[in-house]
Amino acid sequence: MSESTHFLSILQLGIRIQHVNQKLERDTGMSLTQWSLLKCLVDHPTISALDLADLLGIQASSLTQSIKRLQRKGLIIVAKDPLDARRKLLSVTREGNVRLLEVDRKLKAWKSSAKLSSSSVQEVFRDLKQFL
């Protein structure tokens, strides 16, 4: 694959993600970031914000706004760790789980019509790694 094709693939992927994000927000009121956070939280009840950031491979500060938004929407609860008051523990609420299942259903329906297959995403990421 030539260098220009690489960049084109990355650009196309970025645009598609943007489109999916806009459509998701419009239809469900939930962004892709919020959806992926909820997905992760469902399998890690009571995880700390710091551990969640580690798990996602991002900085904890990048999560702050998304966590606040999810909390305001009543989709997660943030509680202090009884063993360490400095740590905040995150868990999904029932409402959060219901919303997550709704979004999952929508994404599944879109997947069949979308041209973006998981193998093509992996291919672009593999190419991206070579650049970085």
Place this chain on the structure above:
Amino acid sequence: MTVEYLFSRGNIQILESLCFTETLYAFDFDGTLAPIVAKPDTAKMSAETESLFKKVSATVPTAVISGRSLKDLQPRIPPGAKYLVGNHGLEGLPGASAIRELNEMCNAWKAILNPWLKENPDPGIMLEDKGFSLAIHYRNSRAKKLARENITQILQSMDEHAKIIPGKLVFNVVPARGPHKGLALSRVIVHSKARFGFYIGDDHTDEDVFSINENRLMTVRVGRSRKSQARYYLRRQAEVNELLRLILRFHGVEE
């Protein structure tokens, strides 16, 4: 350290969040599923607890991890629990077999304790042989303080292979290098392929679970203790029924 009451509003929501993923619910027996009684032989679940526990076990994977021998524990638990682990983790672990060395070790400790009991007769002190560990109960002693002091003294003469775990009016003597409840729970969680673990217990031996530094585990102690490493507590054993009801309700099961 601030342990929190499990049934406060926010913490109930945390408990509920466990039902959105594959969680293994593990329980201690004495003092948790069954009330503490003067004669350990007579300990059993109340009819209500037994009925609720059966339903919970039919709904989610459950484990009972006890200090009792497996032979002693089995008839006290209704069918349905996925894992029964006895002797503080020495018996019943998936993939593990009983080790003869541990049994020999236990016999050597008995050879010290039995003559001592004969020389210091107190009908309220009872030595329980669990095959791979021992328990010295002094709940029925009329002079509990003296009994405790005397037992402490004799236990100091035990070899380095013996780990002494004090409990509620009992001293447990377990192999120092053997598995403990914490290790047992970790292995059971891995074996069950659960993504998260819940554990409730009431005793010192349960601290081996409470002190696991694992963020995929929710720990609850029956009875508040500031020294405990458990994150949450229930006020008394009778509240375990409410806990079982909540687990059922969160999974949409009617009682």
